[in-house]
Amino acid sequence: LVIQIFEYNGSAVVAMVGKNCFAIASDRRLGVQLQTIATDFKRISKIHDHLFIGLSGLATDVQTLYQRLVFRHKLYQLREERDMKPETFASLVSAILYEKRFGPYLCQPVIAGFGEDDKPFICTMDSIGAKELAKDFVVSGTASESLYPVKPCTNQIWFEIQKASYKKCNEAEELFETISQALLSSVDRDCLSGWGGHVYVVTPNEIKERILKGRMD
């Protein structure tokens, strides 16, 4: 009996860019292989008002990594007296992950934020810090290819759904609809993720947090 370590807890995270806004969403299931432990697990955390990180993968490393990143960001805030830019933060996450190259944190982060001039920025990386910048959307979570550490985690079906449903120049409400439908239809094909969704739609002036009710199974 071989356990797939990236699929141990089950997870799904997606981020999308819209017109002057971005959205980041995750599922809410915390499982231990076939068993569901909780249906309110938070995978997305706010680093500051214009920067969010969603971590998929092994839950214990999600928690450890999140604590380390909040620590590093707080130190940065004390020294620089300002918030970190998302590009800088992505490089920080990448460096922290590569530090553990031969004993990695088993997570795939998705980073979303506003950069210079409130330009939306999203990126994902694999568990050893290989950054993948994208202009439109990024995904991570339980997938068949998750054992291969270098390739970014993308579910083939999810990818197709994203491509089909994504339209450029989405306003905040439209973006919310797009990302919610994409998340729900993707997790419905994956038994290890789901039990609802958690969506953050962020514009330069406000953060809208919403809980989705999907198929609860």
Added chain:
Amino acid sequence: MECVFGLVGKGFAIVAADTSAVHSILLHKNNEDKIMLLDSHKLVAASGEPGDRVQFTEYVQKNVSLYKFRNGIPLTTAAAANFTRGELATALRKNPYSVNILMAGYDEESGASLYYIDYIATLHKVDKGAFGYGSYFSLSTMDRHYREDMSVEEAIELVDKCILEIRSRLVVAPPNFVIKIVDKDGARDYAWRQSVQDVTTAAV
């Protein structure tokens, strides 16, 4: 296999654990208390390798006491749970402990709470949780009957339902269980549910 489960009610939290100490096919003893009093208002129900279980829970208990002595105030349940998770996480990639923990506690400000901490240091605050093969039965039973803000009587009824389910459906069902409760008056034994009792014989 070890069965541990617990739930949160109105102003209290209850945890139950089996009391068998097993080594392969042999039952060493059937009154092993796996629920430890962490401090006056906290309980830790642990399951896993016996050596690790005792060592790790005692380590946490002593550190929680040390904090109280040094700082004059006790840790909150959330803080104790996060400390426990930190220790498990640090040891995970060096010398892992094989211990699963359900930590129940009562705090003045936040009321009763239950924390699920598994052996790879995944921490989550839950209303109901369980470990072991028994969890397949107890979690489903609790999903069916659990409600927010249950009274002690209702919660014990649910715990007994779970024990009955485990006893009737698990092939290697443990015979005896201990139930402990924590509320504003502190952490204490609630009851034992014994179907097999130790027989003492006169010395020859």
